[in-house]
Ligand SMILES: CC(=O)N[C@H]1[C@@H](OP(=O)(O)OP(=O)(O)OC[C@H]2O[C@@H](n3ccc(=O)[nH]c3=O)[C@H](O)[C@@H]2O)O[C@H](CO)[C@@H](O)[C@@H]1O[C@H](C)C(=O)N[C@@H](C)C(=O)N[C@H](CCC(=O)O)C(=O)O
Ligand SMILES: Nc1ncnc2c1ncn2[C@@H]1O[C@H](COP(=O)(O)OP(=O)(O)OP(=O)(O)O)[C@@H](O)[C@H]1O
C-alpha cells in the first residue's frame with residue numbers, strides 16, 4: 386500500500402464577495418493520505434476539476450471511475466482520457482489498464498481499493514474541505530428528514546442567519562435554488578455546494594443524509610457538527626435487500642462518519658440501539674422515554690400542534706401549523722439541534738411558529754370546500770400509518786385515502802401499505818404512484834394482497850389505476866367534514882410512466898377536481 390504525504394489542507398480555494406473560484410490543485414495534495422494500491426505516473430500535476438462521469442471530463446480533469454450498478458466506471462477511462470483527463474482513479478489494476486492501451490497518453494493512473502471513498506476524499510480536498518469551516522447538520526432516518534430540514538432552516542432564519550439546505554425538495558442557499566435530482570447528491574456535488582455556500586457567507590447547512598448516500602459513501606469525508614436520527618422503519622429494500630443492511634447504513638452516520646454532536650430520537654428502537662453503541666449522546670429526544678428534550682401538555686387539532694417544550698436549557702411554549710403527532714417528533718429534533726447550536730428557546734419557538742407548511746407534507750388544498758383535502762408524501766408504511774392516524778384526529782367526518790406505490794422500488798412495503806390504507810381509512814382508492822418500468826396493475830395487485838379478506842371492497846375500497854381518476858373520485862365522494870388524503874407523491878410535480886416523466890402534480894389535480902365539483906371560479 387502507498388500513502389502519499391504532502392502539506393495540510395488549505396482553506397476553500399478562494400472566496401470573496403460571494404464569488405467562488407476553484408483554483409487548480411496539485412494531484413499530490415488531493416490524494417494526500419489516501420491509501421493507494423498502486424500508482425503509475427506522476428502526482429505532480431495540476432488538476433482543474435474532478436469528474437466521476439466521463440461525459441463531464443474537461444482537459445485537465447481527474448476522473449474517478451466508480452463501480453456502478455449498471456456499468457463499471459473503469460470502462461469509461463479511455464473516454465475520459467480522450468476528453469483530456471490527466472489522471473484517473475480506478476479499482477482495477479492500472480498496469481492491466483496500461484497494457485490494454487488505456488493511459489497510453491501519459492496520464493497518471495491511481496489504483497485504489499474503494500473508488501467511492503476516493504471520490505469523497507478528493508472532492509472534499511478539491512473544494513478545501515468546506516464542511517470543516519461550516520456548521521453542517523446531517524439528518525438521517527426513514528421519515529421526517531425533509532420536514533426537519535425546513536424546521537431548522539426556519540429556526541436559523543428566526544435567528545437572522547443565512548443557511549443552506551440540501552435535501553429531497555431542492556438544494557438552496559441565499560438566492561440560489563437548484564432542483565434536487567437526488568436527496569443526497571454525490572460527494573462532488575455536496576462539496577461543491579458547501580464551498581459555494583461558505584463563499585456566499587453561509588455558515589450553517591442542514592442536509593438530508595439518505596441510506597443510499599451512506600452505503601455509497603457520498604458523505605464519508607464530511608465533518609458533521611451535528612447529526613440527527615429521526616426514526617427507522619421499512620423502505621428501500623429494493624436497494625438494501627435486507628432490513629439489517631438498511632439499518633446498518635443509517636447507523637453508519639453515527640458510527641463511521643465524523644460527527645461532533647448527536648440528537649437521537651430514543652422512542653425509536655434503532656435510535657436506542659445507536660445511543661447504546663455511542664459513548665454519549667448530546668441530546669436525546671422523544672415523547673415516551675426519559676429523555677433530554679420532550680413535550681408536555683400536547684394538543685393536536687386540525688390547525689396544528691401546541692405543547693410545552695421541555696429541555697435541559699429551560700421550557701418554552703411551541704405552536705406549529707404542522708399537523709399530527711409525528712411532527713412533534715420533528716419539532717423536538719429541530720429544537721434540540723437549535724439548542725446545541727446555542728440558539729435561544731425563544732428564537733427556536735419563533736422559528737417553529739413561522740414555518741407555515743412544508744411543501745407536499747400534509748399540504749392542504751383549499752378552494753372553499755367544506756371538507757379537508759391534503760397532499761402528503763407518505764410513501765412508506767410507517768409514514769402512511771402516522772399520517773392516517775393524524776388524519777383521523779383532524780377529520781370530523783370520514784377519512785378517504787388515495788394511495789399507490791412506486792415502481793422499481795421496494796415491493797415489500799406494498800401489501801403493508803394496502804393493509805394500513807384499508808384498515809385505517811374509511812375508504813381507500815388504490816391507484817398508481819410512479820409505476821416507472823413496472824406494470825401498474827401488478828403493483829396494484831401487490832397492494833391489494835395486503836388487504837384483509839374481512840374488509841368489504843364494495844364499502845371500503847376500490848381500484849382506479851389512473852391517478853387523476855382516483856383523485857377526482859375521492860374528491861367527489863367526500864362529504865362535509867370529511868378528509869381526503871392524497872398520499873405518496875407530495876411535492877413531486879411529475880409522474881414517471883415507463884422511462885418517461887410527465888407533468889403531474891397532486892395539488893393541481895386536487896384543485897382541478899374541486900373546481901370541477903363545485904364549479905369554483907367559473
Ligand atoms: C442506486 C444509485 O444510487 N445509483 C447511482 C449510481 O448509478 P449507477 O450505479 O447505476 O451508475 P452506472 O450507470 O452503473 O455508472 C457507473 C459510473 O460510470 C459513470 N459513467 C457512466 C456512463 C458514461 O458514459 N460515463 C461514465 O463515466 C457514471 O457516472 C457512474 O459514476 O451512480 C450514479 C452517478 O452518481 C447516480 O446518479 C445513481 O443514482 C440514481 C440516479 C438514483 O436513482 N439513486 C437513488 C436510488 C438514490 O440515490 N436515492 C437516494 C435516497 C432517496 C430517498 O431517501 O428517498 C438519494 O439520496 O437520492
Ligand atoms: N417523524 C416522522 N415519523 C413518521 N412519519 C413521518 C415523520 N415525519 C413525517 N412523516 C411522514 O413521512 C412523510 C415524508 O416526510 P419527510 O419528507 O419529512 O421525510 P423524509 O425522511 O425526508 O422522506 P424521504 O426519505 O422520502 O426523503 C410525510 O409526508 C409524513 O407522512
Ligand SMILES: N[C@H](CCC[C@H](N)C(=O)O)C(=O)O
Nearest residue numbers: 764790791794818819873874
Ligand atoms: N425518494 C423516494 C421517493 C419515493 C416517492 C414515491 N412517489 C415513489 O416514486 O416511489 C424513492 O425514490 O424511493
Ligand SMILES: [Mg+2]
Nearest residue numbers: 530531553593
Ligand atoms: Mg426527504
